[in-house]
Amino acid sequence: MASSTSHRDEFPSSLRDRRILLTTESLGPVNGVSRTTLSLVEYLRRNGVDLVVVAPHYPGCRHQAQDAADLRIPGYPLPYNPDLTVVYPFRLDRIYKQTFQPDLIYVASPASLGFQVLLQIRQLRNPPTVLLNFQTDLSAYSEIIFPAPLDKFAVWLLATVQGWLFRHPAVHTIFYPCSAVLDYLKSAGTPVDRTWRLGRGVDTSLFDPGRRDQAYRREIAPNEEIILICVCRLAPEKGFEFLAEATIRLVEQKLPFKLLIVGGNRNLAVENRIHRLFDAVRDHVVFTGFLTGPALARAYASGDIFLHCSITETFGLVVLEAMASGLPVIARDQGGPSDIVRPQETGYLVPSGDVDRFVARVRQISMDHQLRSTLATSARRYAEDTTWEKINNRVAWQMADAFEQRSAEESGTRSTEPVVASFILLFLETLRLILAVGLLYFMWLIAVVPLVIHGRQWVYNIPLLGKCIRLRPRSG
Template sequence: MDISPAPHLSTFPDALRGKRILLCTESFGPVNGVSRTTLMLVNHLRANGADVAVVAPHTRETTFTPKQHELEAPNTTPDPANLPKNANIRISGYPVPYNPELSIVYPVRLSTLYSKSFGTLPPDLIYLASPASLGFQVMLQLRQQAPNRQVPILANFQTDLAGYCAILFPPPFSTFAVAAFARVQSFLFNHASVKTVFYPSRFVRRYLEAQQVQGKKLSLLQRGVDTALFCPSRRSEALRSEIAPDGEIVLICVSRLAGEKGFGFLAEAARELDARGLRFKLYIVGGNRNAAVVRDIKGLFGPLVKQGKVVFAGFCVGEKLAEAYASGDIFLHCSVTETFGLVVLESMASGVPVVARNEGGPSDIVRHGETGYLTPPDDLPAFVDRVMALANDDALRTRLSENARRQAEEATWERINNRVAWRMAETIEESARQRYKGLSRDDEAPAGEALPLKTTAFFEWPKDGIQARVVDVRLAGGMIAISATWVAIGAYLVFIKGGLWVKAKLGALCRTRGEDVGK
């Protein structure tokens, strides 16, 4: 059900104003490209009058400005009259050692999310941004509701969890995790309560189709870019002089520092560029709250860091990030796990041509030979050749820079977010028609009013008509599969966290002994 651009995407649907939307996300705020995309959608919906309650895990950095509800509070149903609109609800989870900004969410009741968000009434619609530990729980629990009480779901598939597991975990953990995610996602996304699954690129569509997700549910949803913030005019000669005081070509990479982001490939490319005699400075923008991971990534570049040819800038946001993009000459993108690659679009908006590995989302963004270059994912010489060609040809670089900016100007957040808003409005209307058609006398509700909240435990077997109905074996299997997946991954992450702690302690001890010997 891919939707082609239409004139109405320049307007927000009036039918969605005042509707209750429960938005569940695995991360929220300026954490990464996915969470920034979700934040843009939330701000757009709220600005146009929708009541959006956001549920997200705690992070080390507070990203919500309004007062937050805490699910650790006593489990009471708040007075709807006293509930603020656009509530932000933080829930607890286990921080992922390699990326503490993300968490594996602990079990939480769907009824608790409802009551903390909208009181005695359920939401009109549930939106799941990159469903994982939280989104899986929501989808599974919703299956237990009677069909006429199931709140419709829209899901945005933005994170390739299976791909991350394949890279981060050694066998047999990786094999188990990839298989488990495939089965769980297929089981959950194919349920009737899931009305639409947005996907950002052909790469993701092929993956979803391989999991037997129905084609009629799939809808292309690419991302927009803030072309006022990310633009060539942000270029800073002062920053360039700081990075490359001798006029070297400035190569830039913007990415969270993590093993799955292709830094091993980038380090090899940097060494090869140096071997070929290119005068360059590689400016890497991004970080990780885990200091051990940062040390490991920096260690990949070895002598190049000591020689000042590779510079790590750390986290940058807002105008500082935009300035960093625009001050580069060539953007290098080495990750092959991106479902879209927002940083690529932001770089193009900044007038910086891209060299990327031809895998994942960037394959749908970069127009080869026009706005940048795509190279075979494992062909290091081809990647380096393209960087060398751009670095040594000012005219080519200027042409691709101008084309990249023009392409980025075609992608606006307003149209992207209005596409989601219109699908939300259509889904709510369709669901209301179907629900009221199937109401029994006991469930009748006045036209235009939602059915009252029917609370559900985290996991509860059907109790009515036990002798007349058979327990849904697939539901039990899904619960077991999800639980086993997160228990296994959680156990492995605990093991990894312990290993990182030991490694840090040993490193500190070795440094201390080295200093003592030096004395």
């Protein structure tokens, strides 16, 4: 057993001879999916994998010094978050012609790009093996963005489509980040025997308590106030109404604090409306905009307590980064953070709608230096056991296992087809692909176009985040 474990600590050599096509919904913008996928891309390429990366085009990609994507697919940017693009319908075989015929396809956080890939794979006689990583809970987003009764219909439709796509025999592994997502996948009819829990890693050399900067702290909190920090994209699903309400109550209770909010949104209308939620407590709040690299690490480490108010996170990478930076975490008890935060050891979880208890925990940790120090030490220790190298190695071995299983199956079922029969089957496959792409255009007409129109109305006309604070905890 020990030798087997040691063997799997090394990169599987069988992957170096394989062609892998990796598709991702996000590569470049500042978000958890993008950072997670980029880490895997760099890991696979560093170990000699023949890898091609396909991602949606987004407005900022041309400004990247080094773009990790080999092929960008055009699409329409979402009004409330221009960093995310809904991909136009495309033909998978044309992507193959621009890249290669893959031995394996890895689908990161399937949505507009991933769904199209999975749909077209179903039409192939001999599709490549597929591994997918379920990282974004689209149904939770739909509950927030769409008005009733469209929200319930969107949740049902997504679960139906996802379950149908994920059940195809070509899908070997479905990675999931937390128990809440597994419950959702089960309810959608996903084969449980193909699911495999995969967390996320953290760069413990970048995110480190040693990056605490006293000069920066004095700039943020000149009167030595407690520094509370929140790091996330400024977006409707991130729980800013909840955070604003908690901030107002902390001011009313005369806690000496500053709230550092790190993040932004390329849509300034959305960003400004979230800023206005804090108008009543403006003297206690500092917005930094987007930060990355050492600047982000300094912000984390210079804080005292990390506040996480989103209830749509399937993992919550920022929670792990904060813990690596030596911060205790107070989070709403829903989604990925529920599996990361260890209550009374690395921080506290509170019921997702209980602002009073959230405020009470902030006050408790703020006023008890010894408790804060103990939680911070435990948080850092927890993060040190989770590295990107370990996480990506697990993905690599699942890929290797998928290849081995596929090879065993093919060796036992090899057969020859007559030329005429092969031609007919190829014709039918081509016809099915054409019909599948036609279906994609139809779905764009009835689903994506209304989403874009509603998104524009939401940004400019609809009161901000009216549903967020009233959301009930979801079972899946």
